[in-house]
Amino acid sequence: MEDIIIKDVDLERSENLQRHKTDGFSSSKSLVVRRGATFRISLQLGGRPFNHTTDSLRVKVMLGRLYVIMPVTFCNKVSSTKWKAYMDQDNLDPQNVSIYISSPSTAPVGLYGFQLSLFSQGSKRARTYGKFILVCNPWCPEDSVYIPFEDQKEEYVQNDSGLLFMGTTMNLVSMPWSFDQYEPGVLEACLNLLQVSPQHQHNRRGDYLKRNNPVYISRVVSAMINCEDDRGVLKGNWSGDFKDGLNPSVWTGSGDILRQWAQSSYSPVKYGQCWVFAAVMCTVMRVLGIPCRVVTNFNSAHDTNGNLTIEEYYSEKGEKLKHSNDSIWNFHVWVECWMTRPDIGVDMDGWQVLDPTPQNRSGGVFCCGPSPVKAIKDRRTDLLYDVPFVCAEVNADVHTIIVSQGRVVGLNKDTEKVGSLTCTKAVGFPRMQRITGDYKFIKSPTSTISSRSSGTSDDSTLRRDSSRGVFVSLNLDKAPVAGEPISFTVKVMNKQRVAKTMTMHLNAQAKEYNHSPSDTFWQMQGLIQLAPMEVKTLTHQILPAQYEDVVGDNLINLAVVLEDRASDKRVLATEEFNISSPQLNIQISDEDSIVPNKEHTAVVTFTNPFSHMVSGVLTIAGAGLVQGKINFRMLPLHPGGKVEQRITFTPSMVGMRMLQANLSLININSTIRGFKMVSVNRA
Template identity: 70%
Template sequence: LADLSIKNVNLEKSENLGKHRTEDFSSSKALVVRRGAPFRISLQLEGRPFNSKTDSIRIKVMLGRLYVMMPVTFSKKVSSSHWKAYMDPEGLDLMNPSIFISSPASASVGCYRFQLYVFTEGKRGRRVFGKFNLLCNPWCREDSVYIPFEDQREEYVLNDSGLLFMGTPMNLVSRPWSFDQYEPGVLETCLNLLQVSPQHQRNRRRDYLNRNKPVYISRVVSAMINSEDDRGVLKGKWAGNFKDGVNPSMWTGSGDILRQWAESGYSPVKYGQCWVFAAVMCTVMRVLGIPCRVVTNFNSAHDTNDNLVIEEFYSEQGQKLKLSKDSIWNFHVWVECWMTRQDLAPGMDGWQVLDPTPQERSGGVYCCGPAPVKAIKDRCIDLPFDVPFVYAEVNADIHMTVLRGDQVLGFSKNTEKVGAFICTKAIGYSRHQNITGDYKHVKSRSPTSTLSSRSSSSSGMLVFLNLEKAPVAGEPVRFMVRIINKTNAVKMMKVHLNAQAKEYNNSPLDTFWETHGAIQLAPMEEKVLHQQILPAEYEDVVGDDLVNLAVVLEDMGSRELVLASEEFNIVSPQLNIQIADEDAITPHKKQTATVTFTNPFSHPVSGVLTVVGARLLQGKLQMPPLIPGGGVKQSITFVPTMGGTKMLQASLSLTNMNSTIRGFKMITVNRA
């Protein structure tokens, strides 16, 4: 017989990417496929045609030093639990035969190498080599990350942009974010994240074997997004200046962060806060094929002593004091990943909480989860991982104490505020979806209901604090204080009102607005005080900062105090983005976007306008000073490089205010 050898192997990249829903990873040098589904390669033979009676082909598939050797058969029957390679006997081209390689639905995620050998009468011919990246497969029923509906897979695996929610339940702020999973180098960086992890460095064989389980992968990624214990992606910072890095508020997507991390030789990128940690983790999980979404918990408790109580202290003037290690973040952002929990009793499959923000150690490492959302709702706090911690984040009570020195002058508690509203981006729409009921046995609430706080005292005084509407930059913040005397005696009351700026995760800063007065209430009388904070008084706290507003009533007879407080954000104006000829956007054709902005502030503003969009453009422009009420219109040209739905983001970083104005536009680029 003449010699038979393999001259070349074609990975049929275009066909395989389409069948495996990985076509947007086309910039990757290696083939990208999903486990539990066959992919086709074609061989170019030389010497003579393939003869099934005298010739055979074997394939060696390798992950690190782990490997499986398998013969190429003529049986199309595949197994969901074993590797299989076969030729389709129908229409077989004996000089250019096609081989289908099928991985188990529980294969480990990673970068694989393979070798092809041809044997003629027992003699081995020349080898050829290839590579492919293997990801989880939410389209495969046997895969533990299978999610049943196509719109969920589109949103939670394929979508490369989204919204992160911040602010307060009454005044939701939608921050656009580009997950960037298809940007050049991001896939490789996400796979390298697994290689850089301490688990891989300690025991490569065990790490490769464990990478078949999403529970394991998600804990590794949760720890690797922060840099507390390892060469993780992001360094967290919540106070001080960010001059030696990037202010967390300035990031617009995951791509720049992951690229900087890889190019620096895996040195932590400065800086991240909770929404940045969560958004980057969402990118990594979607790249690896594990369905993932970003979730915001409003009024998120950090219970340091595990007693499910958050203690807050106020002065008799209504100023919040920094006396407790416990804290409530106005919002906290984590992710949920979808997976079956074969390590737990039935009923715990589905969404699992994972939190890469370093707060507490889990198993000696700064990571959190996966904690089944169903376990949190049903208080199954004996389950791994970190269910009690997440349960406290959404369920702790608040105890508020008014102090004069060490003396307690008043006390009240709030059992409703923590975990008041939990949301994520709606499937297919640029709006939020209320998922509070997934975590808690509560009635569904609207985040836009009237913002109010109530408190009472043992002496029969009631006080209510109500914002008249959601505060908007450029308008006065109007609110009412309603005071009710429930007794049969005349009451003389001092009224102290106090507003402090605060960061979302910290105690308030100094008072920026206050007023004091006195009122008299007849028996059983109710009075309403109307108050307002003018724009010139609050403009320094517009943007990412919030306001802690408190009222303290002091009974001038008994000296007893009663407190009501509320925290709110003042919504920034939006940048408006318009596209010329929006229905005719195609790849590689120049388009024009127009960004407009009107200054609502009481003084001139100027800043730097940044416009970004994955596979669209990246650029910065200096914005000229704008007088109060003045407007600007800026044209931007961009050239899409691929089809699909894309997000165009614009952000205006004001140079004379601690504020960033944002806007976004979803663009449909018609596929060629």
């Protein structure tokens, strides 16, 4: 009688991808499944029929040199802690056998091999090999990354596009980003990131065993996104000189970065800044099945000496000075990942801060987190990991110091500026969601003054000086818009019954979001006469021609200093703000009837708001809509001029997709952006 043989093994990709919520990875060569769940493979047998009384099957699952051998049984009772393989005894086709393999909810993530062996009458008759990728499972209640809400799983695991928030609190910029986790090569690059890590290179067995724990995985990924200690993905650059790489503001998604890194034999991609580091980390974590979202903290403190105090220095004319190693970034971007924390207590489960931007060493390595958001709010600085550093980013006090000829002539304390807004993208909608209250206890407002104003209050060291009682505030009349004057109001209040003569210095400097400002580009000064108890309101403007050449993607630090001519003491008010760029407008014809594999048309429109001619390069991108990127060169456009660019795109995937347009201006350091959410329906 002819021996039994295994003719073919079918991994049932379509069925398993759909069952495991991994159908976005259908272009991958490997089957992607989630731990803690069962997947099915089918065997086509040849020769004599399979006889379950004399024939048996075994499955060997391998991760590196670790392996588990399972007999294939008829018992379909699976365990959340053990590997299991079984056949469906209600459907025993002797020529076509279905085998169900179940992984434990604590299995390490990675690329697995499996070996299927057929035994007959005690001897091995045949064996075959295959591969699958195992990732975490937010749908499995026993998994440490389980998240109970379906809309959150869709947003924080499956969504391949989002918004990153930048700018300032009064003038938020929504930057579209494509996470690209389903794009070709991205899944493989994310798995290779774990293989290239120092942890894996130094102890492969130990690394594989620890990959069951999202706390461990997240620390490895946080370190590997930057290249300071390893063969990481991105090189940071805040110098303004990007000639041997790309300006971080040019990137539109994670796919190009991860593929370039993998294709260059793991050489760092140049360049990244905080939002790029965070967005790429979000892609990697979502690929690995760990719920992740990108978070922006506005007025984010970098406290170098750990005293929860940031010192900012100004000259007597309102110029911001670089006299301290401490700094406040107008915004800083990190990620949060959702996981349990059995290492520090169940009350710390939930969102955890992870920051791949290389700022501070953690355990000797440039990484940060996971720091429980609950621990940050409660200031549990005794807990792992890096809670004190993140606490300072959202809760430090600011001491503003005015110096003149080496002397301190003014001092003010602000307890509200740092961490004034923490936000992320809302679930299911392209808008901002405030999460400030998750990080800190928010005090009730005690004043209607919203600017960074100062006076010689009881907190000030000047409370006994003759300038006591002089108050100044600085308020923008509206959020500044490119091409329009910056209008602002200075309010001066003499709270004493003595007339005063004051010298007013106004000063504006351009700055990057994480640096002290550069040289002054606009200033003015004058005398103010204040009668006893008088309040004066002064209006000023900075014209577009005065700021366009220095601002671009930068921000502006605006300051007013009042000098009491009688006492030589000063008071200060400041405001740091960005200027809103114009938006690219995207219109799609017949947007309610968009289906895969059919060409559709969109029109991108730009109107020049600047006072001089501009030109640039328009880039179109969109995961699941456009293959790669499409570039168009825009000819010089006169002030007020309008240009339209017609583009075509062919969707390849159903669902909500993001079509992006970015215009990089050549003669201004600025990128104009726009995006359109596209709903691709089944044909």
